């Protein structure tokens with residue numbers, strides 16, 4: 001994944017646990033974090049997974065919790081990193097924004113040609129909830145999506161009930177989401 005992602009993990013850890021915690025995590029993951037990740041450079045996914053695994057072990061949190069916190073943090077971090085206008089452009093309501101996630105990642109590909117983005121599809125249900133399909137070439141990131149959804153809901157001054165319904169096949173997860181505010 002692009003260095004932007006690994007830098008965000010660093011930002012989250014340093015904000016909440018300090019720079020020494022980040023150094024310990026890099027040592028544990030056997031990664032030279034000292035020289036820093038370049039945001040616009042593509043790195044092996046194994047580095048990101050190693051960082052999440054080491055953060056989980058070092059901080060005594062399960063990997064799902066780390067990924068969920070990371071997802072929520074991502075919605076703030078990308079604004080700090082200059083993607084605020086892009087986020088604003090992609091929708092004035094949470095629904096509209098979710099429906100535009102694929103075109104947003106498509107646009108991002110213009111500056112990150114090696115991007116391997118996820119794909120989202122929202123199906124409105126008769127009861128007012130939505131089924132959100134998340135498809136990815138990567139395994140194990142469903143908890144990150146839960147955090148992302150929470151972060152996005154805050155951004156739209158809303159609150160979501162989120163249920164991970166199932167994973168009908170590898171690389172495909174279904175969530176039921178309902179706006180409660």
Ligand code: HEM
Nearest residue numbers: 001002005078083086114115116117118136137138141148
């Ligand atoms: C403008 C803000 C955003 C930027 C710049 C951005 C960029 C990226 C980048 C660079 C990656 C790593 C993939 C790679 O390097 O191949 C990624 C992955 C991902 N993004 Fe975004 N993204 C943004 C917003 C969002 C939002 C709001 C969501 C909400 C659902 C989202 C969902 C994901 C997920 C789930 C992944 C993990 C990769 C996977 O599932 O395979 N992103 N994004």
